[in-house]
Amino acid sequence: MVREGGRELTEEELKPFEGRPAATAAEGKDPVNEPMIRHWCEAMGDTNPAYAGPDAIAPPTMLQAWTMGGLSGFEGRSPAHDELFALLDGAGYTSVVATDCEQEYLRPLRPGDAITYDSLIESVSPLKTTKLGSGHFVTTRMDVRVGGELVGTHRFRILKYTPAARESAGAAKAGGAVKKLRPRPVVNRDNAGFWEGVGDHRLLIQRCRTCETLRFPWLPGCNACGGQEWDTVEASGAGTVFSYVVMHHPPFPAFDPPYAVALVELAEGVRIVSNVVGVPYDKVRIGMPVRLEFLAVDEELELPVFRAVEAGEV
Template identity: 75%
Template sequence: MSRGDHDDASSDPLYERLKTFEGRANTTGGRGKDPVNEPMIRHWCEAMGDAHPAYAGPDAVAPPTMLQAWTMGGLSGHAGLSSAYDEMSALLDAAGCTSIVATDCEQEYLRPLRPGDVITFDSLIESVSPRKTTKLGTGYFVTTRMDVRVDGELAGTHRFRVLKYAPARAGRKPESKPKPEPAPLRPRPVINRDNAGFWEGVAEHRLFIQRCTGCQTLRFPWLPGCNACGGQDWDTVEASGDGTVHSYVVMHHPPFPAFDPPYAVGLIELAEGVRMISNVVGAPYDKVRIGMPVRLEFQRYDEDLELPVFRALPGSEG
């Protein structure tokens, strides 16, 4: 998401009030509800399709990207922890910035986490941007930082950034003669040297899966090295196109240009054993089910963009 255009901060009294929250503690003395443990590591790895041997066995470590998972409070939250963030959020709500969208996160890993480690954490509001105008609306980017520790030693840092904004449509008066606008385009995929071969295959209506030439492990999405043996050499196999819905979500809100919610996004298990995320088409969004058989096809969205999607087989609706 674009960080938007700067507005004049000198004429924004709300921004001056928001700046007073910078550096304020959001959580002090937080404690993970559970120690680092093998069942949660196993569930995480199964969900991610990550079979790296470092995450299992007597010398197992937790995947670094689980850093935030050990600090989460679940549905019941963390009792007794004050939150400057809630106070600041109420201030933004009162100013009309009632919508929120996550924009990005950054993590730094300083030491591995192992089963049995007890997690403590502190967090603060690190920064608030001046008022900015984006396609979603006008608001403020808020960055929080969480420091995660084990026995007082810093294990990692997690920064999370959101946009708290007033929706662009709020209060907009309809024009007497609306001006026709060109149809919005879907975002373009990021193509780099690690995944260029995949997109070249898509252009030929072929779905390629990477295969390590050392241990023969298939992997998807494309990576520069094998997550099983660490090998750097690889070739490809072409997917048959058969698959099943392993899991799915239905996207309802917020609407973005070029997307028409609600629609189903599936985690598709291909016949070859790897999984990929794509749209499920050919069935109503509320009829998509886990285990539904699907078939690969390529859908054109505009003259420059064609993407792999998965069509529900006839008679497979739940």
């Protein structure tokens, strides 16, 4: 059967991939090490004392980091993964998006641990239709070991799909032209208060009621002491560009590349990812002072952005 953009694959074509190894006895490029732990914790704003000092452990969520091959790839990869992707690409499912991951931790990792891992293609779904388009969910499972001992399992799921050939939901028409809308933020019970604050033009930062540590993005518990009770403080709006990237590719509807995406360090000490406005993308610099403002990107959505502060501005 031929669908718009590609051919519908049969169960007989897809099921043989399930259970096939994607990597066997592969080795992490580096042992678990303190510099990488420090970089991770700085990027995440995680100050848990368990991740520093002579008895340090690695943050559990770094499990996959120790197995990454980098731009040069890694040894031990089997052909099954490439064969499956070639089949999906050939059938027209050429786009890919990561959908979710699951991790199980069996013991902490410590500096000096040498990582080995095996991964396999755990499942390939029948054809599914999503808002993005039609395609197949592919789940891989990675078993991570130290000295032959299983220390954790990482499941990673992607969607290989053909983009839907239709207007995005809520596309607005003006003067005969179709204007694509920005993707909507996912609002849940853990971050609803943040978005309510944005609606009132207030940037709210969580504060632990036990140790008074500020945290951002919003989390259900304190990453310093584990406390579950919290209140909020309102950001002053002052900040500096801590780091940034310039997005050139791929293009997305409602976005006009190139544009700068910055990690802004607020005066309160926490960091937020946002856009820098009021200056060309190629003029954004680390250390640049910025100030919060709220941008109405369409009739229903406002977002916090940061405007570059000119020399001498207050």
